[in-house]
Amino acid sequence: MPFRLFLLALLLGLAALQPVHAEQPRLLQVMLQGESAQEMAALVQQQGGTVTHYLPIIRAVGARLSREQLDAILASEKVQRHIDDLALEDQPLPVEPEVIKDKSCEVGGAVEIQTQTDGFSWMLFNKRDQPVRLERVQLDWPKDLGRLQSLSLGVEQITLPRDGIVGPAEIEIHKPSDITLNGTQPLRASFSRKVSGQLLQRDISLQVSFSGGCDEKLIPGYPDNLTDFYYAGVVGAANLHHQGVLGDGITVAVLDSGLWEHPDLTHDTEGRPRIPARYDAMAGKLVDVAFDESGHGTHLTSTIANSAQTLQAGQPSGDYRGIAPDARIIPIKAFNVEGQGSMLDIVRGIQWVVDNRDRYSIRVLNLSFAARPRWPYYMDPIDQAVMQAWADGIVVVAAAGNEGPEPMTVGSPGNTPYIITVGVVTDSWTPDDRSDDYIPDFSSRGPTPEAHIKPDLVAPGGHITGIIRPDSGLTREHPEYSLGNDTFVLTGSSQSAAVVSGLVALLLQIEPDLTPDDVKCKLITGADPAINRDGLLAYSPFVQGHGYVNIARAILLGERGCGNQDMDITSDIDDKKHFEGPAIVNKEGDITLPGLARMLSKEPPEKGTSHSRAWGVKTHIERLPDTYQPPADSPFDWARLYREEKSKVEAISAPR
Numbered sequence: 001m002p003f004r005l006f007l008l009a010l011l012l013g014l015a016a017l018q019p020v021h022a023e024q025p026r027l028l029q030v031m032l033q034g035e036s037a038q039e040m041a042a043l044v045q046q047q048g049g050t051v052t053h054y055l056p057i058i059r060a061v062g063a064r065l066s067r068e069q070l071d072a073i074l075a076s077e078k079v080q081r082h083i084d085d086l087a088l089e090d091q092p093l094p095v096e097p098e099v100i101k102d103k104s105c106e107v108g109g110a111v112e113i114q115t116q117t118d119g120f121s122w123m124l125f126n127k128r129d130q131p132v133r134l135e136r137v138q139l140d141w142p143k144d145l146g147r148l149q150s151l152s153l154g155v156e157q158i159t160l161p162r163d164g165i166v167g168p169a170e171i172e173i174h175k176p177s178d179i180t181l182n183g184t185q186p187l188r189a190s191f192s193r194k195v196s197g198q199l200l201q202r203d204i205s206l207q208v209s210f211s212g213g214c215d216e217k218l219i220p221g222y223p224d225n226l227t228d229f230y231y232a233g234v235v236g237a238a239n240l241h242h243q244g245v246l247g248d249g250i251t252v253a254v255l256d257s258g259l260w261e262h263p264d265l266t267h268d269t270e271g272r273p274r275i276p277a278r279y280d281a282m283a284g285k286l287v288d289v290a291f292d293e294s295g296h297g298t299h300l301t302s303t304i305a306n307s308a309q310t311l312q313a314g315q316p317s318g319d320y321r322g323i324a325p326d327a328r329i330i331p332i333k334a335f336n337v338e339g340q341g342s343m344l345d346i347v348r349g350i351q352w353v354v355d356n357r358d359r360y361s362i363r364v365l366n367l368s369f370a371a372r373p374r375w376p377y378y379m380d381p382i383d384q385a386v387m388q389a390w391a392d393g394i395v396v397v398a399a400a401g402n403e404g405p406e407p408m409t410v411g412s413p414g415n416t417p418y419i420i421t422v423g424v425v426t427d428s429w430t431p432d433d434r435s436d437d438y439i440p441d442f443s444s445r446g447p448t449p450e451a452h453i454k455p456d457l458v459a460p461g462g463h464i465t466g467i468i469r470p471d472s473g474l475t476r477e478h479p480e481y482s483l484g485n486d487t488f489v490l491t492g493s494s495q496s497a498a499v500v501s502g503l504v505a506l507l508l509q510i511e512p513d514l515t516p517d518d519v520k521c522k523l524i525t526g527a528d529p530a531i532n533r534d535g536l537l538a539y540s541p542f543v544q545g546h547g548y549v550n551i552a553r554a555i556l557l558g559e560r561g562c563g564n565q566d567m568d569i570t571s572d573i574d575d576k577k578h579f580e581g582p583a584i585v586n587k588e589g590d591i592t593l594p595g596l597a598r599m600l601s602k603e604p605p606e607k608g609t610s611h612s613r614a615w616g617v618k619t620h621i622e623r624l625p626d627t628y629q630p631p632a633d634s635p636f637d638w639a640r641l642y643r644e645e646k647s648k649v650e651a652i653s654a655p656r
Contacts, residue, residue, distance in 0.1 A: 029086040030070055031344060031381060033060040034078050043073045053284070053344040057351040058384045062086070062344035083381075086343060105214035107132060107181065108480035111463070111489045112221055115199045119145070119190035122206065122218060124153070124181055125480050131182035132210040133173075134158075139189065140168035140205040146192035154185035164192055168205070181210060184479070198223070202429065219463070220429040226483050227311035229321045229465040230431040231303075235499060236551045238310070238319035240506050247324025247505035249512070251276070252304055252364040253394075254501075255349045256297030257339070258290035259331035260469035262486065264308045265301050268326040274305075276360050281334040281349030282341070293337030295472030299490055300368050302466030303498035304505070305329050321465075323502025324509075330360060335369070337473040343381055350385040354392050363508050365394050366501040368494035370401040370411025373449055378578045383416045390418050391569050395508075395516045397422060397501045399493035400455040401444035407542060407591050408447060410455065415448040417579065418564050418572075420504075420520050422496045423455035425548055426462025428608050434619070436609040439530075439543055443493060446542040447591060452581030455545040456520065457527055459503075461496030463489050503551045510555060517565075522558030526550050528616030535620075535630050535638060536601035538613040541593065542583075543605075548615045556652060557645055598635045617642050 029052070032040040037056040044051050044061060047069040053062030065073070070084060106127035113120045126132055134153055141148070147164030150157065151171065156179045158171060165171075173179055187208065201221035209215050222230055232238045240246075246269060259265065259278070268274045278290040292298045306322030332349040335341035346369075353365055367386070377383040386396050396419040403409035414421040424443035428436040439458055446454035468475060468488035475482055481489045504519055514522070529547035530538035537544075571577040586592050603612055614620040621642040630639070 031083040033081040107214040109216040121186040121188040126181045131180035136209040241319035247327030250505040251328040255332040257294035257335040258292035258333035260298040290331040290333040295468040295474040299466040300498040304502040324505035327505040367398040399497040405441040409444040417452040421455040423458040424461035425458040447583035451583035459496040464495035517563030518560040520563035526554030526558035531620040532601040
């Protein structure tokens with residue numbers, strides 16, 4: 001079945017399930033598109049309507065109109081397209097952090113334990129109004145702590161044998177126990193021997209079970225997540241920091257929920273102010289403060305450009321917590337505390353970025369939000385605006401979304417084929433070990449409705465630490481992710497996109513003449529694909545794109561000239577020619593690519609530590625014995641590519 005026919009059948013099936021809205025609002029929020037925004041505005045004014053958004057970037061306006069006014073306007077042949085259902089809730093949303101989806105049980109455990117001289121405590125959060133009864137505690141701990149002497153939840157002691165318990169322990173809380181979790185309470189454990197040195201969280205195994213099937217497990221954690229955020233080191237940005245590459249001279253616009261004015265975000269590593277403007281796309285004006293009610297935008301900005309130094313053993317390490325700590329930042333507010341934002345506000349925000357690109361030297365635009373694609377990319381108003389931004393020289397980085405593992409879950413604007421769309425890879429809390437890095441199920445998968453391969457890359461998005469305003473929407477909804485008053489851990493493709501936006505700023509500082517197409521080319525040709533020991537891909541391109549972002553390889557080995565080379569963005573914008581990707585539907589009805597069956601390993605991808613998967617050609621080849629010979633019918637010649645890349649690196653490194 002041709003891909004378009006398959007998609008049409010799917011969409012028709014979904015359309016039959018859409019709710020019918022019996023009532024129609026007295027005034028409609030409408031988008032009108034024609035030859036020019038000026039012409040559309042004139043039509044609205046002639047009928048006595050109100051122009052709410054002036055959007056020449058897509059030759060359109062947003063307007064408030066009655067049904068009668070709209071009908072009169074549509075009688076004009078000047079209107080090429082209109083959308084009159086913008087009051088519906090099916091609007092773009094910031095990509096929500098990956099959290100427990102089961103709302104019937106809202107028990108959360110803090111990201112980090114607190115250690116004491118004789119043990120530790122773990123804060124637990126019950127977000128429901130009704131208490132939940134503790135039923136079981138499963139606990140294991142380092143042998144040098146001795147016996148478990150006491151265990152309590154809040155003020156309630158859990159009965160243990162008089163002489164304690166030797167681990168591991170599974171402790172059943174028998175009825176009619178009144179030990180319940182109501183609100184926020186610590187689970188505290190003490191041992192017969194005092195803690196000597198640093199008690200690492202990953203050395204403790206702990207799971208608690210409550211009534212109603214509520215289970216919460218302690219995560220492994222980092223040794224020092226509060227002062228060393230780790231991801232700058234994981235992606236190679238820390239090495240560039242030591243070489244003085246900090247994103248200086250590059251402006252990144254972050255279109256999201258605004259910004260909390262924290263000094264590590266408003267000032268660079270030298271203490272210089274670095275926010276040249278703040279724009280409220282909801283109000284349509286420059287503002288002194290783009291107040292972040294949600295916290296989402298602040299966290300993304302922190303990921304991109306936090307200027308605080310990383311500390312190791314309490315001492316500055318020479319690198320920074322943000323990817324591009326000297327980049328200039330422009331916050332653009334388009335979403336409120338509930339994560340609600342209109343398509344028209346988003347387009348207006350992109351319009352402002354394009355209009356002010358030269359004034360503020362805006363080179364990068366971060367878009368960490370996603371909506372279910374309602375139209376082909378070339379008809380989606382946000383995608384149209386994004387294409388124009390790309391054509392005007394702005395590198396647009398978008399989140400793939402957190403709706404995996406099903407195919408075709410990449411959201412808009414990440415479905416725009418020209419831009420850089422980023423999925424998630426997690427380091428399993430071991431930043432120095434890539435063998436357990438994997439792509440989690442929630443990371444959205446391609447292809448797009450027009451058969452394009454997305455995402456383009458994957459980047460760290462698991463448990464990313466950043467700054468957030470205390471008492472913001474996210475901190476109230478997810479108190480368990482807080483590490484302190486202004487530090488917060490989030491997981492999702494929003495954070496992955498922010499990591500890549502920061503890396504793009506570093507790349508542009510080194511090579512300021514790069515076009516957006518060349519930036520994309522260097523990143524995708526420098527990425528590390530996941531390769532199994534059999535020499536085949538561990539993940540489909542619809543899952544990993546070109547692979548794990550690698551800024552060092554992008555700089556040294558990345559190519560120019562390959563970004564979007566088979567497409568013509570000008571013809572696309574002018575509605576003269578649109579482009580389909582290579583995805584197909586095979587005779588079994590599966591979405592695939594020509595030849596993918598030969599390239600993709602039959603081994604199911606492992607989560608966590610893998611004895612088969614390796615990230616990158618170099619790692620794959622160097623783990624194999626010297627006598628290894630790939631199968632004669634292998635679709636990849638990794639050894640040849642390895643030799644070529646090694647030769648290039650040696651030539652670059654040779655003294656001159």
